[in-house]
Amino acid sequence: MRLIDAIAETQRGMADALPVLVMMSDADGVVNFFNRAWFEYTGQPQFERDIGEEWRKYIHPDDVATVGAAWYAGMQSGKDVEVEYRVRHAASGEWRWFSAHARALRDGSGNIAQWIGTAMEIHAAREAKEAFQRAALPPKLPSPFSGMHFDAVYKPSSKDLLVGGDWYDAFQLSNGSLAFSVGDVTGHGLEAAVLMSKIRQSFRAVATRAAQFENNDCGSIISSVEDIMLAEHSDFLASVFFGILNADQRTLEFSNAGHPPPLIYRSSGSVEELSTGDTLLGLVDGAKRTSAKVSLDDAALLVAYTDGLVEATRNLLEGERALRDALRSWPAAHVESPALHLLEKVVQPPAADDIAIFTVAFGFESAGSTK
Numbered sequence: 001m002r003l004i005d006a007i008a009e010t011q012r013g014m015a016d017a018l019p020v021l022v023m024m025s026d027a028d029g030v031v032n033f034f035n036r037a038w039f040e041y042t043g044q045p046q047f048e049r050d051i052g053e054e055w056r057k058y059i060h061p062d063d064v065a066t067v068g069a070a071w072y073a074g075m076q077s078g079k080d081v082e083v084e085y086r087v088r089h090a091a092s093g094e095w096r097w098f099s100a101h102a103r104a105l106r107d108g109s110g111n112i113a114q115w116i117g118t119a120m121e122i123h124a125a126r127e128a129k130e131a132f133q134r135a136a137l138p139p140k141l142p143s144p145f146s147g148m149h150f151d152a153v154y155k156p157s158s159k160d161l162l163v164g165g166d167w168y169d170a171f172q173l174s175n176g177s178l179a180f181s182v183g184d185v186t187g188h189g190l191e192a193a194v195l196m197s198k199i200r201q202s203f204r205a206v207a208t209r210a211a212q213f214e215n216n217d218c219g220s221i222i223s224s225v226e227d228i229m230l231a232e233h234s235d236f237l238a239s240v241f242f243g244i245l246n247a248d249q250r251t252l253e254f255s256n257a258g259h260p261p262p263l264i265y266r267s268s269g270s271v272e273e274l275s276t277g278d279t280l281l282g283l284v285d286g287a288k289r290t291s292a293k294v295s296l297d298d299a300a301l302l303v304a305y306t307d308g309l310v311e312a313t314r315n316l317l318e319g320e321r322a323l324r325d326a327l328r329s330w331p332a333a334h335v336e337s338p339a340l341h342l343l344e345k346v347v348q349p350p351a352a353d354d355i356a357i358f359t360v361a362f363g364f365e366s367a368g369s370t371k
Contacts, residue, residue: 098120101119176248180304183238218242260307261273264294
């Protein structure tokens with residue numbers, strides 16, 4: 001037996017003894033081995049071991065493209081591949097989440113000789129964090145009123161086990177106006193999600209109290225929320241857009257703390273950027289916050305979003321251009337969910353960052369929804 005064959009046989013024997021799923025491929029990424037745990041977990045017949053890409057049948061159809069994109073990127077760069085996907089559990093028939101990590105092994109000349117990857121089940125952890133994320137976002141949006149229809153979508157990043165610091169929220173005030181916030185806490189994971197939840201709830205409390213005194217100064221509302229957060233979290237940073245919609249007057253009063261400016265698509269076909277903005281929350285203690293007002297008389301769609309939407313293309317200008325094009329395509333599409341329409345038009349999976357989108361359609365006949 002040649003030395004290289006003996007090494008490969010040893011590798012496979014060790015992999016078969018491991019309780020995690022193990023994959024090996026050649027330098028070009030063609031899979032040529034799965035360990036015993038894979039076949040036992042998925043129920044894939046052993047005779048399919050070296051037949052094409054039969055393993056794809058055991059990965060959730062919605063995740064195959066994500067896995068393929070991550071794998072292709074790794075082949076091109078030679079860097080580690082990290083991706084999460086669902087694998088079918090043969091015994092129960094369930095699709096369960098796994099976190100996979102593949103690394104290139106190089107020869108003495110520095111060339112890639114093969115790839116070895118492992119995958120560990122994270123289903124329980126992902127479900128628990130998904131439940132937390134759902135609880136941290138509003139369970140539903142306000143019912144449509146005065147010709148305004150609300151929609152939103154949240155898309156987690158492909159990392160950090162689903163949770164993140166992006167949010168959207170909308171709630172009706174006692175004076176008949178509708179307040180909404182869209183924001184992004186710096187960082188990812190559970191800590192960012194906890195801060196996000198606190199900020200979102202703080203906006204609800206402060207805006208509700210301000211409405212009782214007919215105070216629609218969005219800048220002062222943002223400042224009050226910032227004070228609340230800094231009292232407990234001196235090192236937090238977040239961007240946020242906060243607005244108050246007056247349905248009778250068809251106006252939007254707003255303030256922006258370091259957040260991507262929302263866009264208004266008007267019935268004329270033009271796209272207006274709400275560019276007024278101040279510094280991030282938490283960046284400058286006691287920073288003065290400004291407010292502005294814009295007419296919604298000929299508005300067709302308002303969209304507020306987090307930066308993951310336009311940065312998904314890895315090119316900010318390209319992402320912003322794609323968003324504007326998607327806005328212009330929205331009326332012709334007659335879609336029920338404008339937020340989901342924009343997401344699908346702008347972002348190609350996997351998403352590297354969390355994405356939150358909140359839209360207000362004016363005179364568009366559809367029910368508000370939360371995705």
